[in-house]
Amino acid sequence: MCHKHNYIDFAMEERNTTLGEFIIENQNSFQYSTGELSRIINSIRLAAKVVNYKVNKAGLVDIVGAAGEQNIQGEDQQKLDVFANETFIQTLINREIVCGIASEENDDFITVAGADNSHSNKYVVLMDPLDGSSNIDVNVSVGTIFSVFRRITPVGTPVQAEDFLQPGINQVAAGYVIYGTSTMLVYTTGHGVNGFTLNPAIGTFYLSHPNMTYSEDGKIYSINEGNYVHFPQGVKDYIKYCQKEEGDRPYTSRYIGSLVSDFHRNIIKGGIYIYPTSSKAPKGKLRLLYECNPMAFLAEQAGGKASDGFKRIMEIQPTELHQRVPFFCGSKKMVEKAEEFMQDAQ
Numbered sequence: 001m002c003h004k005h006n007y008i009d010f011a012m013e014e015r016n017t018t019l020g021e022f023i024i025e026n027q028n029s030f031q032y033s034t035g036e037l038s039r040i041i042n043s044i045r046l047a048a049k050v051v052n053y054k055v056n057k058a059g060l061v062d063i064v065g066a067a068g069e070q071n072i073q074g075e076d077q078q079k080l081d082v083f084a085n086e087t088f089i090q091t092l093i094n095r096e097i098v099c100g101i102a103s104e105e106n107d108d109f110i111t112v113a114g115a116d117n118s119h120s121n122k123y124v125v126l127m128d129p130l131d132g133s134s135n136i137d138v139n140v141s142v143g144t145i146f147s148v149f150r151r152i153t154p155v156g157t158p159v160q161a162e163d164f165l166q167p168g169i170n171q172v173a174a175g176y177v178i179y180g181t182s183t184m185l186v187y188t189t190g191h192g193v194n195g196f197t198l199n200p201a202i203g204t205f206y207l208s209h210p211n212m213t214y215s216e217d218g219k220i221y222s223i224n225e226g227n228y229v230h231f232p233q234g235v236k237d238y239i240k241y242c243q244k245e246e247g248d249r250p251y252t253s254r255y256i257g258s259l260v261s262d263f264h265r266n267i268i269k270g271g272i273y274i275y276p277t278s279s280k281a282p283k284g285k286l287r288l289l290y291e292c293n294p295m296a297f298l299a300e301q302a303g304g305k306a307s308d309g310f311k312r313i314m315e316i317q318p319t320e321l322h323q324r325v326p327f328f329c330g331s332k333k334m335v336e337k338a339e340e341f342m343q344d345a346q
């Protein structure tokens with residue numbers, strides 16, 4: 001058994017492309033590439049490994065002290081979402097490869113000037129550093145979501161809000177890290193979606209899921225059905241449609257409550273994820289810039305679809321950093337069906 005595992009590890013290293021190799025190989029496919037985008041993906045790769053290490057130790061907090069308490073050295077224990085936020089921000093700042101960062105955890109965006117105060121970088125990164133963080137305590141997978149845009153204000157000047165408030169169609173890269181039974185980094189630069197699995201023994205990501213695609217139709221629906229009474233009529237009708245015995249229905253219901261994990265399962269198995277508006281959350285819960293836009297870019301690159309129930313997520317012109325939107329995302333035919341129900345209930 002042990003030998004077999006060693007052999008698999010060895011075979012993986014021998015034959016599989018590493019993320020580092022993949023980034024280098026694909027750099028030339030970007031027009032006018034200066035390697036800046038590649039360096040951003042590289043820093044995300046590094047920060048992901050650091051956060052992965054910490055997330056995997058989270059179960060030990062009961063032994064070494066819970067967040068909010070002091071550790072043995074008298075230092076305050078950091079909450080994991082704060083830790084993830086600082087790790088991704090610091091890694092991007094230290095490498096001086098972005099001109100600005102916006103995070104779900106920060107009220108305002110961060111301006112990155114560079115050591116020479118030149119503001120000479122051309123990309124901004126937006127992120128949800130720890131998605132599904134309420135699941136940490138119960139050993140359920142969490143993730144990091146990121147989105148990259150080229151700035152629209154002139155290089156050499158400090159970034160402005162408008163550099164972040166761009167519609168999703170302008171994204172040059174997006175992806176997520178899932179800290180799960182194994183840790184994966186899944187991303188797109190607009191040429192399909194590729195997934196890399198971390199071999200924790202040697203700290204290397206390997207290309208394990210090349211060219212990820214949604215099946216055109218699926219059999220899984222993912223929604224927090226506990227809020228049913230608060231949902232708009234179109235969503236209620238679509239849920240009833242999913243549950244009806246007819247053809248390949250009823251569908252299976254799967255909801256983790258961690259967008260990254262629910263999305264990851266659905267892209268692999270085929271399905272739809274819905275976080276609608278409700279009377280409790282009239283604009284929905286998920287954030288357009290940190291959660292929906294990057295997932296929508298991945299979904300479309302994987303042959304799927306993402307909408308707010310009526311229109312394409314990536315065409316929405318954002319007006320504020322922490323804006324929320326309803327989110328319907330997954331296999332193309334399923335999203336189209338849900339949109340039909342939304343339209344009919346208008």
Ligand code: AHG
Binds near residue numbers: 130131132133134258
């Ligand atoms: P976050 O942990 O970044 O605040 O995001 C949580 C989000 C998302 O991951 C998940 O799909 C959704 O909240 C779950 O919300 P409900 O508990 O309302 O279903």
Ligand code: MN
Binds near residue numbers: 128130131132259291
């Ligand atoms: Mn989130």
Ligand code: MN
Binds near residue numbers: 132
């Ligand atoms: Mn979060």
